[in-house]
Amino acid sequence: MKSLISTLALLCTPVMANHLELQINNVSNEQGKVYIELFKGAQNYKAGKSYIQNIISAKAGTIKANFSDIESGEYVVRFFHDVNSNAQLDTNFFGIPTEGVGFSNNATMQFGPPKYQDMAITIKNGNNLEITNISY
Amino acid sequence: MDRRQLLKGILAAPIAHAAISTPCLAAMQGSVSHFDQLKVNKQRFLAALEKYPDLVGVLGTDSDFSPNQLKIEGQLPKDLTGCFYRNGPARHQRAEQRYTHLFEGDGMIHQFQFAEGKVHHQGKFTQTSKFIAEEKAGKFLFSGPDSKLPHSLAINNPDSINTANTNVLPVNGELWALWEAGSATAIDGGTLQTKGLINLGEGTQHQSSLKGLPFSAHPKVEADGTIWNFGYALSGHIVLYQLNSLGKLQNVGMLNSGFTGGMVHDFLITEKHILLLLPSLKRDRTIEGQFSSIQFAPEQAMEVLIISKNTLKVVKQYSLDPGFVFHFGNAWEDKNGNISFDASLYPNGDVFNQMTSMMQGESDIPISPAKTVVFSLLRNGKVSSYTIDGISEFPRIYNALTGKRNRDLFTLSSIESDVWSDSVRRINLDNDSLDTFTYGKDYLVEEHVLVNAKENTKGDYLVGTALHTPTKRTCLNIFNAQNISAGPICRAWLPYAIPLGFHGNFLAS
Numbered sequence: 058m059k060s061l062i063s064t065l066a067l068l069c070t071p072v073m074a075n076h077l078e079l080q081i082n083n084v085s086n087e088q089g090k091v092y093i094e095l096f097k098g099a100q101n102y103k104a105g106k107s108y109i110q111n112i113i114s115a116k117a118g119t120i121k122a123n124f125s126d127i128e129s130g131e132y133v134v135r136f137f138h139d140v141n142s143n144a145q146l147d148t149n150f151f152g153i154p155t156e157g158v159g160f161s162n163n164a165t166m167q168f169g170p171p172k173y174q175d176m177a178i179t180i181k182n183g184n185n186l187e188i189t190n191i192s193y
Numbered sequence: 194m195d196r197r198q199l200l201k202g203i204l205a206a207p208i209a210h211a212a213i214s215t216p217c218l219a220a221m222q223g224s225v226s227h228f229d230q231l232k233v234n235k236q237r238f239l240a241a242l243e244k245y246p247d248l249v250g251v252l253g254t255d256s257d258f259s260p261n262q263l264k265i266e267g268q269l270p271k272d273l274t275g276c277f278y279r280n281g282p283a284r285h286q287r288a289e290q291r292y293t294h295l296f297e298g299d300g301m302i303h304q305f306q307f308a309e310g311k312v313h314h315q316g317k318f319t320q321t322s323k324f325i326a327e328e329k330a331g332k333f334l335f336s337g338p339d340s341k342l343p344h345s346l347a348i349n350n351p352d353s354i355n356t357a358n359t360n361v362l363p364v365n366g367e368l369w370a371l372w373e374a375g376s377a378t379a380i381d382g383g384t385l386q387t388k389g390l391i392n393l394g395e396g397t398q399h400q401s402s403l404k405g406l407p408f409s410a411h412p413k414v415e416a417d418g419t420i421w422n423f424g425y426a427l428s429g430h431i432v433l434y435q436l437n438s439l440g441k442l443q444n445v446g447m448l449n450s451g452f453t454g455g456m457v458h459d460f461l462i463t464e465k466h467i468l469l470l471l472p473s474l475k476r477d478r479t480i481e482g483q484f485s486s487i488q489f490a491p492e493q494a495m496e497v498l499i500i501s502k503n504t505l506k507v508v509k510q511y512s513l514d515p516g517f518v519f520h521f522g523n524a525w526e527d528k529n530g531n532i533s534f535d536a537s538l539y540p541n542g543d544v545f546n547q548m549t550s551m552m553q554g555e556s557d558i559p560i561s562p563a564k565t566v567v568f569s570l571l572r573n574g575k576v577s578s579y580t581i582d583g584i585s586e587f588p589r590i591y592n593a594l595t596g597k598r599n600r601d602l603f604t605l606s607s608i609e610s611d612v613w614s615d616s617v618r619r620i621n622l623d624n625d626s627l628d629t630f631t632y633g634k635d636y637l638v639e640e641h642v643l644v645n646a647k648e649n650t651k652g653d654y655l656v657g658t659a660l661h662t663p664t665k666r667t668c669l670n671i672f673n674a675q676n677i678s679a680g681p682i683c684r685a686w687l688p689y690a691i692p693l694g695f696h697g698n699f700l701a702s
Contacts (some may be wrong), residue, residue, distance in 0.1 A: 147401045150447055151426045153350045155404045165347035167336065168483070192347035 074155040075180055077124040080188040081159060086140070088117050091187070091191075093136040095124060099173050102133050132188060134161035138191060159191035166192070206323040218313035229679060231333070231340055234552070235291035247662040250637055250693040251552070253285035253298055259318035263685035265667065269310050270683065273644060273671065276382065277700040278307040279657050280370055281694020284318065285552075288332040294484050295548045297337035299324045300370055301408040302385050303691060305656075305669050308702070312669060312685040317478050318632030319370045319378055320387035324532065336461065338374070350405045351375035352390060359410035360696035363438040364420070371410040373425070373458065378534040382700065393434060393442050410696065411459040411520070416593045419443075421467060421502075425457040427483075428478070433467060437476040446505025450498065455487040459578050461524035461534050462596045466508070468534060469522050473515035474542060489542025491515055497570065499532070511570045513578075517542050522565075522588030530572040535602055535622070536562040537586045562586075565620060567605060581620055583608075583627070585642040587696075603655060603674070605638055614638040617678050628677045635663050637693060643674060644699045654701060658691075665690045 080092065082122035093111045096102035111122050117139055137146040147155045154166075161178045164171035178187055201689040242248045275669040282298025285291055292298060303316045316323055326346075327334050335354045336345040348354055357370035357378040369391065379388035394403030407424030414420050418438025425431050429452045435444040454474030461468040464583040473493040477646045478484040495516055517539040524534035543561040565585040600623050605614035608631045613636055618629035632638050641657025655674040660667050667690050670681040 079205075148404045149406050150432055151406060151428065151430055153405060155350075155401050158349060165345070166349045167345060168338075168348055177247050190347075192349055 070111060075125075075127050075129055075182055077127060077132075077180055077185045079122045079124065079161075080119060080186065081122070081136065082119050082188065083119055083190045083192065084115055084117060084138060085157060085191075085193055086112075087116050089140040089142045090142075090145055091115050091120060091122075091138050091140060092146075093122050093134065095127070096133045096135075097128065097130055098132075099102040099177075103172055108132070122191050127180060129139065129180050129182050131177050132161070132180050133158070133173060134178070134187065134189070135176070136191065138193075157191045159189055161187055163189050165190075173193055206616070211472070229290065229343075230293060231290035231342070232295050234287050235289060236288075238291055238552075239529075242328070246665070247637075249662075249665050249690050250660050251285065251295065253436070253692050254283050254301070255287075257301075257318060258303075258313040258314065258689075258691060260313055261687065263305075263312040263314055263687055265312060265683060265685045267681065267683035269312065269685075270671065273308070273654055274307050275291045275640070275644070275699060277669070277697060277699045278361045278363070278368060278382075279303040279305075279639070279658065279694050279697030280357075280359060280693060281696075282356065282358040283316070283356045283692040283694070284324070285692075287327060290333055291552075292337055293552050294337065294339040294482070295552050295624050296358070296484065297340055298354065298358060298472070298692075299327075300372065301692065301694075302368065302370060302380055303694065303697070304382075304385055306363070308525065314669075314687055314691075315385065316691060319380065321355050321357055321378060321560050322352075323354050339484045341481060351407065355390070355697045359696070360698075361415055362412060362414070362698055363700040365438065369440070371412070373409045373411075374407050376405055377408045381382045387651070391440075393436070393445075397442055399442070400446060403432075403442075408434065409458070409460070414592060415462070416597075417593055418529075423457070423460050423467070423469065427453065427455060428694065429453050431457070431469065433500065435505075439501055444505065446500075448498075448505075448507060452492070452496070455483065458519045461521050463524050463526040463532055464501070464596050465502055465526065466532070467502060467505075468532070469498040469500065470513075470518055470521075470536070471496045472517045475519065482512065484545065487513075487545055489517060489545070491541065499570070511576055512576070513568065513576060516540060517544070519563075520588055522584065522602045522604070523595060523597075523599045525596060527598075532570040533567060533598075534570075535565055535588060537564045537604065538566040538580075551680050555657045562607060564586050565602065567622065569601075579629075581625060583618070584614075585620075586614060588640075589640070591643055592645050601674075603641060603643065603677075605640065609634055617641045617655070617677060619655075619674065622662050628675075630672065630677045630680050632659055635671035636661055639693060640696055641670075641672075641696055642699055645701050658694075660690050660693060667691045 083092040095109045097108040113122050160176045164175040196457040250501045259369045283301035284299035300319045303627045306313045310607045334346045336342045348543040351374040357372045360371040368382045369377040376390040392404050394400045405617050410424035421437040422434045429450045433446040433465040452471040455476045475490040476486045496514040497511040498507050501508045518536045524536040526532045562584040587605045590599045602620040603690045606616040608616045616631040639662040641655050641656045644654040655672040667687045671683040671687040
């Protein structure tokens with residue numbers, strides 16, 4: 058039994074050792090925080106069920122966020138800049154964001170949110186780097 | 194070539210170059226996989242322009258018009274002082290590309306200043322964030338509502354591509370350049386310098402919730418300066434605004450109309466109510482492009498929502514026969530609660546295809562012009578209507594009568610052309626008599642507006658522009674509003690043509 062667990066652990070360890078460095082460019086200012094969510098696969102994204110989340114301080118220009126111990130596979134990253142620190146993405150009466158938003162794979166809003174396949178990125182074994190932009 | 198043939202030629206012109214068909218041009222560019230619809234459109238349009246120079250009205254321009262004194266014919270009325278402002282799309286192409294829809298071009302404000310017996314003109318592009326970025330880049334950076342760019346920058350909200358190109362309204366010492374899908378843009382009325390987007394919720398509890406919401410290009414201003422307006426979203430949600438004469442928010446309301454037809458362009462007010470007419474449109478989402486996806490729905494009744502000005506809630510609804518309307522003149526209600534209004538009513542949605550085709554160069558464009566129809570919405574729920582003879586568009590009334598009974602309705606018309614307006618007229622709604630002036634076959638006539646004087650008083654003028662196609666010059670025309678058929682009492686000429694525009698207003702000094 059012990060050997061089985063050890064074997065499983067060995068199998069799992071390299072998978073969970075994956076790391077993602079997310080670099081977000083074009084942050085407008087240092088006010089508030091940037092809220093980031095990772096979704097694993099289309100089903101979870103559609104259901105709004107995030108895999109992991111992170112909140113980092115805003116800074117004008119480029120900011121970086123790191124995610125460790127994540128499984129390999131297909132992911133979508135989305136984020137917003139909570140400028141007024143009310144812990145939510147502000148929208149107007151018609152539901153259109155009034156704070157900056159961004160997505161993985163440099164996908165952009167085009168009269169609405171981008172399609173899943175335009176945002177999807179692959180996390181491979183080992184270290185991964187994703188560079189993308191936020192827009193306001 | 195006579196007028197009718199010429200104007201049909203204008204529309205047909207881009208197609209007349211069948212030799213430069215879309216596949217041909219794609220092939221000329223090297224590969225169908227690199228097909229650029231906007232590039233093809235520019236090549237086709239410029240080829241058409243060479244053959245049909247009258248297309249100069251929709252060519253657009255790439256620079257501002259510096260101040261210029263106009264050459265005057267006739268006597269400029271001494272009591273006519275102030276500024277006539279007009280707005281319209283003026284930048285239709287950049288680098289190798291040209292937009293595919295007439296509504297997409299960047300807005301330019303024109304100022305015609307009347308002072309000391311002279312008329313001066315200047316025109317300036319509104320410095321929207323989109324315009325500034327694209328001007329710097331020297332090319333289009335954003336998809337338009339209809340023109341799709343393969344690598345468009347992010348369009349997070351409608352203001353990302355706000356062109357401020359449809360109307361211009363003087364408000365509290367400044368101008369608001371209006372575009373129906375997004376915020377109004379503040380402009381300095383003297384210099385025409387752009388000040389920036391207006392958030393009507395600024396300083397109120399609605400600061401975030403009103404940011405970037407649509408503010409239609411057809412606000413209604415009551416005699417006391419109160420401004421009413423609406424904004425329509427493709428989802429069917431409609432926001433209603435009441436502003437005071439200083440442009441400050443007094444009340445705001447929301448309703449879900451359930452109308453997803455894609456366009457509600459204009460609306461009406463009476464003394465007690467707001468009227469929203471939802472035309473017979475539906476969207477075919479398999480068709481790319483927000484304008485192109487709008488289709489006429491011949492079985493779909495037009496619905497009129499009657500909304501209380503006090504509560505901003507729908508209090509009554511009427512159904513009208515299928516049709517389409519861009520513009521209304523006025524509405525009013527009698528003491529029994531019966532409401533009357535006029536509409537420039539199209540029997541179908543062909544006008545949409547016409548405008549798209551005009552910029553894209555497709556053939557066999559069916560022409561179905563609008564006519565003035567006067568509707569009565571009776572308190573008992575019944576509806577009656579009658580039609581005024583002749584073609585009508587761009588209806589205007591004396592501003593002070595907005596929401597009150599009006600006798601006179603001023604519209605453009607077409608006597609010789611079935612494509613473009615060539616006439617202006619006053620309709621006496623008491624007896625349906627017409628007082629018409631026809632510019633003639635050589636003019637493309639634009640909206641004419643009333644100088645904000647009281648009805649039937651001295652100094653009661655109608656002013657408007659027209660493009661003289663043989664000489665490619667734009668003229669400004671001044672009429673005695675109660676004697677249109679006598680022709681312009683004064684005409685002022687620019688030495689060049691300015692791009693055909695949409696709407697404007699006169700601000701008396």
